[in-house]
Amino acid sequence: MDLMKLIMAIVVIAIHTEPLVRCEKIAVLNLYKAISDVAVPFFFLASGFLVFDKVIVLPKEEQERIILNYAKKILKLYLIWTVIYLPITIYDYVTNGESLIRNIFAFFKGLIFVGCHWNSWPLWYLLSVFYAFVLVRLIVYKKGLSQKVLTILAVGVYLIANEFTIILNNGYELNGFGQQLIKVVSAVFVNGRIFTGFFYIVVGFLMAQYKQLLFRRKSSEFLFFIAISICGKIATEGLLERCFLAMLAVSVFCFILISKVPDCKYWHTCRNLSTKIYLLHMIVYSFLDIVILDDRYANGLMCFVITIIGTIILSFGLIYFEKKSKVIEKLF
Structure with missing residues (x-):
């Protein structure tokens, strides 16, 4: 798991x-x-599974307290x-x-609704995780709704969020109220990406709930689903392609999860390094493209x-220095 997180980073x-x-x-x-589209969903799945796997055996009140504290930690x-x-x-x-004035509005929109600004793209993951755990806490622990309802809501949000992004990316025109709604929502959220983390966090939650059943499956079964998902993702477009992405990300995560990897003293370093x-990385990249290359849209192998x-480095x-400074430790 830790090595895979490093690879995905x-x-x-x-x-x-x-x-x-x-x-x-x-x-x-x-x-x-x-392959690259799997990276961020993998981190969402890991966050959902690892957090809920630790609390699942605890009393419900204790579970809620830990989940709330984790959400606060992510927001911080x-x-x-x-x-x-x-x-x-x-x-x-x-x-x-x-x-x-426009830039001030853009800043707060990015801060609250989008999760990033120019070249701080990795941060949207953190805001999406925060919103996802707040929603899970509300649905499961505050409202007491069933896992079935949670799953239906997560799938619905995933489909709507992706369809919204597809409509924007392809410039589709809707009629009447639908087009006005798209304009309003896109002006606030830019796209539906911030909502997709909820689905993967919920899947991680369900994996933790049914971990024993998951570990009874064979690695070859998930390899089969990985192959099917890659083919489906390449062969399709639009919302169906996003569904194959979800299938691929979950299959990859499950395969890694049930794979028997021997303990190694370097796994902790991999985890630390991946975070x-x-x-x-976008700070290093920004220094490269702003200071050295003087090209804010620099890309390529170099x-x-x-x-x-x-x-x-x-x-x-x-x-x-983290070992010597509590300040640096709190940054991660």
Whole structure:
């Protein structure tokens, strides 16, 4: 699990730096897209499963307390890293040519509804996780609704959020009230991405609930589903493609989860490194494209390699000083 989180953190760097931007081989690009799209859903699934797996045997009141504390921790982390990324955010707002009032509104929209600003793309994951755990707490622990209702709501939110994003990305025109609603919602949330984390967190919750049944399955079964999902994702478009993505992400996570990996003293380092790489890499990339290359939209293999090397060096440096500083420890 920890090694896979490290690999997925590196995949996230690839998403943001586009190492294959000049590749023209369709088969390679399709496979790359199928694999890279799994990265963030994998982190959502890991968050949901690992948190609920720890609390599932506890009394319901204790479960709710731990979940609330975890949500508060994630929100605190999100706000801290929003401040850390603030110089990059300010740089964007100063140079984008928009008015001060418009930029202030854009900042608070990004802070509350989108989860990121320019080049702080990784932070939307944190805000989405926060909202997801707040919703699970409300639905399951406050309202006392069943797992069936929770699952139906999660699937519904996932489908609606993705369809909303697809409509925006493809410029589809709706009639009357529907088009007005799309305009209003897109003006607030930009797209439906922030809501998709809820589905994966709920799936992680269900995996924790039925872990024993999950571990009775064979790895080959999930490999089969992975193969089917990749083919389906490549062959389809729109909402169906998003459904195959969900199937692929869940299958990959289940395969990793039930795989028998021997204990290793380096797994903790992998976990520590994956968190830092995920949160730090856009700072390294921003320094590269703003200060060194003077190109705010720089991408390609060189950007990918330099960002990885720089981020790993910075991460190991923070791991070293983390042992001596409580301040650095609280950043992660």
